[in-house]
Amino acid sequence: MPPANQEDSRARLLVIAGPTATGKTSLALELAEHAPIELISADSRQVYRGLDIGTAKPTLAERKRAPHHLVDIIDPDEIFSAHRFAHMARAAIVEIESRGARPVLVGGTGFYIQALLTGSPLGATPPDPDLRSRLVRQLEAGGAKPLIQRLRDIAPDRAAAIDLNNPRRLIRALEIAESRRHQTAPGSQPAANPPIPAYILGLQVEPAALAERIAQRTAHMFRNGLLDEARHLRDQGYDRSLPALTGVGYAEALAHLDGRLTLAEAIERTTIRTRQYARRQRTWFRHQLPTHWRPPETARNTALHHLAAAPSS
Numbered sequence: 001m002p003p004a005n006q007e008d009s010r011a012r013l014l015v016i017a018g019p020t021a022t023g024k025t026s027l028a029l030e031l032a033e034h035a036p037i038e039l040i041s042a043d044s045r046q047v048y049r050g051l052d053i054g055t056a057k058p059t060l061a062e063r064k065r066a067p068h069h070l071v072d073i074i075d076p077d078e079i080f081s082a083h084r085f086a087h088m089a090r091a092a093i094v095e096i097e098s099r100g101a102r103p104v105l106v107g108g109t110g111f112y113i114q115a116l117l118t119g120s121p122l123g124a125t126p127p128d129p130d131l132r133s134r135l136v137r138q139l140e141a142g143g144a145k146p147l148i149q150r151l152r153d154i155a156p157d158r159a160a161a162i163d164l165n166n167p168r169r170l171i172r173a174l175e176i177a178e179s180r181r182h183q184t185a186p187g188s189q190p191a192a193n194p195p196i197p198a199y200i201l202g203l204q205v206e207p208a209a210l211a212e213r214i215a216q217r218t219a220h221m222f223r224n225g226l227l228d229e230a231r232h233l234r235d236q237g238y239d240r241s242l243p244a245l246t247g248v249g250y251a252e253a254l255a256h257l258d259g260r261l262t263l264a265e266a267i268e269r270t271t272i273r274t275r276q277y278a279r280r281q282r283t284w285f286r287h288q289l290p291t292h293w294r295p296p297e298t299a300r301n302t303a304l305h306h307l308a309a310a311p312s313s
Contacts, residue, residue, distance in 0.1 A: 013093065013198040014306050015105040016299075017042070017113060017285060019278035021213045022203035023296045025058055028106045030300060032066035035307045038096045040069045040089050042107025042116075045247055047085075048076050050233055053226045054249035056217065069096070076233060076244035082115040089116045090193065102307060105198070110284045111158075113200075117289075119193035128179055135171050147174055154178070160284055163277070166246060199306045202291035203299055211275055218271045221249060222263070230254050248273045 016024045028039050041047070045055040049072045058068055069092040074080055089105070089112075096103040105113065139147055147170055152159040155177035162169045205213065230245075230253035238245060240254050249270050256266040285291045294302050 013103060013105060013117075013196055014303060015042075015113060015117075015198050015200040016107075016203065016303065017105075017110070017200055017289070017291060018108060018203040018293075019205075019210065019281040019285075020056070020108055020274060021210060021217055021278065022205045024106050024108065024203055025056070025062070027203065027296065027299055027303065028104055029058075029062055029065050031104065031303055031307065034304060035102060036100070037102045037104045037307070038067040038069065038092075038099075040092050040096075040103055040105045041071045042085070042089070042105050042109050042112045044080070044085075044109040044112060045244070046071050046107075047073050047080050048244045049074065050076060050229070050236075051244055051250070053221050053224060053229050054247070054253070056221075067096075067101075076238045077242055082111045085109075085112045086115040086119075086193070090196075093196070104307075108281050110281065110288060114288060117196050117198050117200075119195045128175055131178055132171060132175050135174055139167060139171065144170060147171075150174060151177060157284075157288060160280060160287070163273075163280075168241070168243065168246060200285075200289055200291045201299055201303055201306070202285055202293045203296050204293040205296065210278060214274045214278065215271050218249070218267055218274060222253075222267050222270075226250075226253050227257065231257055248277060 016028055018024060028037075031037055032039070041058075043055065045051055046057045047070060048055070051057070057071060063071070070085070070088055073088075093103045105116070107113070135147065144164070144167065148159070148164050151164075151170065151174050155173065158173045158177060162173050164170055226249060230250050233245060233250070234240065234254060234257065240246070240251070245251065245254065252261060252266040252270045252273075255261040256263055261269065292302070
C-alpha cells in the first residue's frame with residue numbers, strides 16, 4: 001500500500017484515476033485550460049501505436065490542448081510492463097517539472113499507478129520459460145479454474161486486477177506470483193525507488209450510468225472505424241494472440257472480420273467485457289490505493305484546488 005502521506009492535499013503529483021469511461025481525459029483537458037499542466041497517460045493500451053479508436057486514445061486535436069506523455073510509444077508486438085512504465089513516468093515527471101509545468105497522471109491501469117507511486121519494482125519479474133511451460137500444461141490438462149484459484153490464494157490483489165478469462169494474462173500473473181514467492185534472498189528483488197506523494201482523485205459514476213456510457217462509447221467505436229483499425233493491424237501481420245490484440249474491442253472486431261461473430265454480437269460482447277473491466281478497476285482502486293472519490297461534476301473543483309495548493313516539486 002502507498003505511504004500515508006500520499007493522501008496529503010499538498011502532494012507532489014495529481015492522479016486522475018478510476019474505471020474506464022468515467023471522463024478522466026475530458027477532466028484533464030479541462031484542467032489544462034486553467035493550469036500549466038502536462039499529462040502522463042497511465043493506460044496499458046494507449047502506449048501502442050495504431051490502437052487509437054479501441055483504446056479511446058486522446059485524438060490529435062485533444063493532444064494539442066495539452067502535452068501528452070507515454071502515448072504511442074511502442075509497436076503492438078513490443079512488450080511493456082508496469083516496471084517499464086514506472087521508469088518512463090518518473091523520467092517524464094522530472095522533464096515536465098524542469099519546464100515549470102505540473103505533471104498530472106491520467107489513467108485507469110492500477111498496477112501502473114501503484115508501481116510509480118510506491119516505487120515498487122512491480123513488473124520487473126523476468127520471464128521464466130520453465131515455469132510458464134508447466135503452467136501452460138496445467139491449463140491444457142485441467143482448465144483455468146485450478147489456476148485461477150491458485151492465483152487468488154497466493155496473489156489475490158493481482159487476481160482481482162486482471163481478466164481471469166484471458167489465458168495469457170492468467171499464465172503471466174501466475175508466473176510473476178510464483179516467481180516472487182521464491183525471491184526471498186537479499187538482493188533477489190530489484191531495488192525500489194522512493195515513493196512519490198500523490199493525491200489520487202477517482203472519478204465515480206453510478207453503475208447504471210456508467211453502463212450506459214460504456215454502451216454508447218462501444219457503439220460509437222464500431223461506427224467510427226474500429227473495424228478498419230483492426231483490419232489494418234491484421235493486414236500488417238500482427239498476431240492476434242498479442243496482448244495488444246486480445247484486449248477488449250480488438251478481439252471482438254477481429255472475430256467479426258473473421259466471420260465468427262456478427263456485428264451485433266461483437267458490439268454486445270465488447271460492451272459486456274468493458275463493463276466487467278470497469279468493475280474490476282473500481283474494486284481494485286478501492287482496495288489498493290488511497291483514492292478520493294468524486295463525481296465528475298465536482299471533480300474539477302477538487303483537482304483545481306489541489307493544483308493550486310500542491311508544491312511544484
